[in-house]
Each structure stands twice: as C-alpha cells, then as structure tokens.
Amino acid sequence: MQALKTLIAAGTLGEIYHARATMTRRAGIPGYGSWFTNRELAGAGALFDMGVHALDLGLYVMGFPRPLVVQGATYDVMGRRGRGLGRWGADIIPGAGRFDVDDLASLMVHLEGAATLIVEAGWASYDLSVDSLTLLGTEAGARLIYGPNRGETDLRLFVDLPSGPAEIHPDYPWVESTYGELIAAFSQRFAPAAHRPSPSRRAWL
Numbered sequence: 001m002q003a004l005k006t007l008i009a010a011g012t013l014g015e016i017y018h019a020r021a022t023m024t025r026r027a028g029i030p031g032y033g034s035w036f037t038n039r040e041l042a043g044a045g046a047l048f049d050m051g052v053h054a055l056d057l058g059l060y061v062m063g064f065p066r067p068l069v070v071q072g073a074t075y076d077v078m079g080r081r082g083r084g085l086g087r088w089g090a091d092i093i094p095g096a097g098r099f100d101v102d103d104l105a106s107l108m109v110h111l112e113g114a115a116t117l118i119v120e121a122g123w124a125s126y127d128l129s130v131d132s133l134t135l136l137g138t139e140a141g142a143r144l145i146y147g148p149n150r151g152e153t154d155l156r157l158f159v160d161l162p163s164g165p166a167e168i169h170p171d172y173p174w175v176e177s178t179y180g181e182l183i184a185a186f187s188q189r190f191a192p193a194a195h196r197p198s199p200s201r202r203a204w205l
Helices: 002-009 046-061 179-190 199-204
Strands: 016-024 067-075 104-111 116-122 130-137 141-145 154-161 164-168
Touching: 002 046, 002 130, 002 141, 002 154, 016 046, 046 104, 046 116, 046 130
Parallel strands: 016 116
Antiparallel strands: 016 130, 067 104, 104 116, 130 141, 141 154, 154 164
C-alpha cells in the first residue's frame, strides 16, 4: 500500500478521478445464525464488516476528499438461502439460524472535486474472492491486489509509452505477514508497554 501511496505522491498517476475498492469472498459468511447475521446485534452484514475497510482504503489513497453523495444497494441473495457459508465462526444449521443482514453491498460515492469511488464488499457471491484497489488517473492507472487472505500481493501500472499502451509490474519488496503478526506489530507500536501482548499471546493471535 505504501508503494502505491509513493506513486500517487510522486504524481505518476496524475489526478485520480475514479477508484474501485473491492473486498469480496466466494463463500465467506461468518457464523451463520450467530450475532454476525442478526441485524439487531450486528446492525448490518458485509457492509459493516468489510465495506467500511474498503471505503476507508479508497478514501485514504485518494487523500480523504469530502463525500458529497452516496448511492448504494445491498443484497442477501446467498445468505437467505443458506449458501456461501464460510469457515469463520460457528454456524447454525441454515433454516434454524437467523439471517437478516446483507451478504453483498455496492456503493458509489461522489466526492468533492468531481471524483468518484465505487465500493463493493461481499461475504458471498458467485465470483472470485479478491481484495483489490483500482485507481484511474489522468496520466496512468493502477491496480493493487493485496491481503493475506488472497495469498498474493500484486501491483500493476497502466501507462502510455511511445510504443503505445503498456502494463508495468513495479518491483517492490513486499512484506508477507500473518494476521497475528500484524496485530502484534500494531500493539507493539501503539499500546503502552505494560499492556503489550506477550509472545504467548501473539502466538494465540
């Protein structure tokens, strides 16, 4: 992500006028029938669980422009039929557990300065599982596939060269970390020394 921010700061992309932030899963509904899928307890489904992170990421790389108008839609096509269950959390047998939240959300955010941001977040759909961020600028475009859940990190730039349109794969030293290592690193950075997790707790994470 920092590599992408460096390119933006250097003006490589020009002015960013459109972005797409995607966090979707093929089958990832967590704890079917638990508080995750209960609107009274969770408030919403994939929109609150994943959509907020995709939205935050998109706004972050664009410099947090002020949102002016938000249009969106949510769906429960998979969850209400007991499909798309994930491996996280304890599931209650579909039909016996409660599912009244969204399993897919799509937003378009109109931003100050005429730029737009599309956010797609989903626990389950008949599509690939992917975490990605696409930026369209006046001078170049970029697409980042990221995240430990996907097992790969890939940054591509789309530019015009004298020979014509080209796709470039910048060579950056990616850092592979487990989720537990990321949480431990965050705690070490921000938590007071007395409350930092011990090595045994880091292993549990």
